[in-house]
Amino acid sequence: MGLVANIRRDIRFASGLGRLLKRIKPIELDSPVLLPDDFEEAVDKFADNVAIEDEHRSLTYRDLDGMANRYGHWAKGRGLRRGDCIALMMTNRVEYIAAWMGFSKVGIATALINTNLTGQALGHCLTISGAFQVVADEDCWRAVEDARPFVNRNLMLWVLGLKEADEASERRGLDKAVRGGSSVRPAKSGRDGMTNRDTALFIYTSGTTGLPKAARIPHSRARTYMRAFAGCTGSTETDRIFNCLPLYHSTGGLVGIGPALLNGGRVVLRKKFSASSFWPDVKSSGATMFVYIGELCRYLVNCPPNEAERDHKLKLVFGNGLRADVWPEFQKRFAIPRVLEFYGSTEGNVSLFNFDGKQGAIGRVPKLLKSQINIRLVEFDLDTEQPVRGSDGLCRPAPLGTVGEAIGLIGQDVRHDFSGYADKAASEKKILTDVFKKGDRWFRTGDLMRQDAEGYFYFVDRIGDTFRWKGENVSTIEVEQRLAEAPGVSEAIVYGVPVVGYEGKAGMAALVMDDKFDPAAFSAYVDAQLPHYARPAFVRLIKNADTTGTFKYRRVDLVADGFQPGKVEQLYVRHAEKGYAKLTQAAHKAILTGETRL
Template sequence: MAARSRLAKEAAYLAGMLRALKATTHIGRNRNRVFPHVIAELADKHRGRTALISERETFTYEELNGRANAYARWARANGVEKGDTVALMMANRPDYLAFWVGILRIGGAVALLNTNLTGQALAHCVSIVKPKHVVVGAELEAAYASAHPFVASDPAPRVWRHGPGEEGWPRVDEAALEQSQDPIPADELPTLSIEDRALYIYTSGTTGLPKAANINHYRLMAISHGFCGAMGIRPDDRMYECLPMYHTAGGVIAAGSPLIAGASVVIRERFQASRFWDDVVESGCTLAQYIGELCRYLVHTPETASEKRHKLRLVCGNGLRPDVWPEFERRFRIPLVLEWYAATEGNVALFNFDGTQGAVGRIAWYLKRKFPVKVVRFDVEIGEPVRGPDGFCIECGPEEAGEAVGLILNDPSKPSARFEGYADPEATKRKILTDAFETGDRWFRTGDLMRRDERGYFFFVDRIGDTFRWKGENVATSEVSEAISVFPGVKDVNVYGVALPGYDGRAGMAMVVPEDEGIDLEGLHAHVAAQLPSFARPVVIRIARELDLTGTLKQRKVDLVREGCDPRVVADPMFLAHPASGRYAPLDAELYDEVATKRLRV
């Protein structure tokens, strides 16, 4: 039975890899065929077939292409030339995709702005890409108005509004209606290459200001076609897309990949856990795109009849935590979870085609030369890979945690090995590891700690910067989070390390959001003692009403680390793992001072 299961997994892995490779190998051969060309071809092929569906508007393939033509003409009429940038800040809707396809069609690049940002953080995102125009959805005009005075760009970009609003900006949607939707003659369009820039997609900013990742046309083609192949999307499929379209998962994978197969995409403005299953059933979706925290929210919702009546055949995404995965798959009767790992800007891509729970992907031994990814030893304290006596990095053995890195090649025949970097050259430089295994080589640093087993499965350990060192041992925040999250009464948890005066390293601290009925702290203390080694057990528990999350549901930690656990700074209730009583005791200023002066050792 075990042998058959292993054989079945190998077959699933090979089938998935072959589908993905078949879908992408042609891209490098026709270097002047890019995504806007594909949309035009799909419009000719499918015409009246439904492409994008939402509560705001629904486009057929022909309408999507026509709308893109109108935006292309608007851009050209307003001075956008090949190489220019237009910034877009708009809520999820079909016109979002139509807009950036249109700008790309005439050679422009589009910066996809995070709709959750305001003020100087948003101004930073605009300034670093130096756009000629900024297009803002009417519902976001106040957010952009708060940033506009801080935009440092010369000349300043012209601001347009999409939809009716209060600001005195011209309306891009009305301007587009004045333009023809007919195909633009080929001799009026610039020659485009897969090497040309297409999009700027920003990192989430969990560890500082967001960085604008350069996405060229090759990467856009590879992502959309590769995931179409990886999921085995069929024309009769319908994708449920509720993730932000300013990120790769929502805006390119979920919204773009189904179109390659002639399928349809149901677009929602945002994820709503209470409505998710009803909406999936009512819309008749067969595919859904997730991020890990979305799945965790769903398993914490009350049961509904719809969660068993859906027609999903596959869910695709990344970040599904090992402690959530079995319950998510069992409770919602998911036939197949396609977990993957990739960075928007990076060259490391992993797929878990066989559903092995907990694995973010696999590179079998017979594909290691084609996909040069290594896991190197990493020093958590200095934040750098470990180098041996010869000055080169040391590759980790099976099950040994280290940083995952991917070989950077500027070989035209291997465009997937490229690293296009960021708008900020310094940010680009920090992501490249040089002279790692031989003089002159260059590797993309993922910033993630992973371990790889003997069969080539990769398992996520932690983000670099999240892992901390306490009592001479490395502590992975993900491991601690998983242990705490399964304790009754825990709704959310965010684990990080904080400095304690007079102590080396960082002490473990967990911000816990309890369920409505509260949490048994005495039981939690016993639980972590049973589940975790002594050095990994949280020294301090902070009780909060909610976690601070990014627009893609990622946890923010920088401010929490900075606040630490001094009751004079932190207003939330905190509890110390008291070494004498063996339980979590209320942490007040007096007790904190005892720890800080080492009258009480933790």
């Protein structure tokens, strides 16, 4: 029976892998066929189909292409040249995709800026992008203006929907400037000499430490993201892909649009996720698929019943991070026929696909194809946070069923390429050498996984100083740096703590105070300095901060203490509207039962 089951799994895997490889096999790193060429091919084939819709408008493939062309001509008209970069900070809307696609048509890279960022973190991202021009909308431009003091050069800010009264010498409205451009495609000769190795996008990731890093997304990687899911989802021109994930992330911005825009289907774009309106919107839009992150699915499961939650046309949902304890109820309650879970990182070269819907698994590699799939698990030392090496100096493979760090072989083709970050030093830190033989080079994912005897992989945890909360990576070091400047704070230690009923970990800050702790003042500070997902859910006050011999904070004991009143003294919890208040036994119980939401 086990043999038959494995054969069936292998057949399903081979079928899914075949659909995927059919779309990405032709991509060559030195080819001059780039991302906009893939898009224009779809436009020419499906010109009259609706390509994208948001809450306000819909565009056919022809219209979307025309809008993208106008953005491309506008960029050239600003004196921007091939290889330059424009920073894009805009909420989900049809213009978002048109803008960066148009810039790619004239060889200009786009830095996709997280719309939650403010202040120093935003200034840092704008600085490392290298951009002198910023494109924003009416929801985001003020944050850019506030971040100017943290940017090391002058910025010209262009804003969609800007009122004439708000224009200034370094801030101009963009609507008329773009509409006045030509809708004719920019000449391909403007991309002469470019290959798939050239940068199409910068997508920011917190990594494991420090401020956000700009992951360099060459045309090869962007095309691979879009083509892979255009293939493995089996989408066609009749499909409508519901996408309420932020377009500045690779899951929403590339994975979530490829199945539609390369196959003639429709992207149903929404500004943001709303649990209460999600199912009515999926139903009314006629969506046949939607792209998820695990947090979205958990929110939906925790919502009260909605009369539209099973009255839909969905045939598949695809995404990453769907927890094993959420998956069964999510799929059964909402009558989801198929779930396609995948694993991948914005900057990495390791990808996994769970083609047969094994609940809880992030992917599978059959034994017969192990040598063909770009992933290995190596034994890992949790104390040193480094792979274990044997007496020969090489790494040791993690045995089946044990936890190890996932790594991916670096090579000179699309599947093995590691394009890294804008910062070369940061890129080098992610490369592991002399792994299984002298001279080999592997990408460190920073993720701990285990593999079972049937070939399924399971995500265990993230290495280092990053935890995930509300669908975002939170860098403890970045938050610590901001909190250390809060009024009255001498030292801050930030870490994540698991909370029953929540995906990821909630942020907790242990503070050493110079003066009396003022909950209201502290709350006002974090609201002003940190995006919503990075604001600590819990605060505890401590007398001193223990460090290791290398002066790193000892978080292990703090994490073990959790947020249990009685066990932890001087403990506070954050309420969205009321700020921080003492965490009582009753309040603690309300959090665990779900009566109070963090």
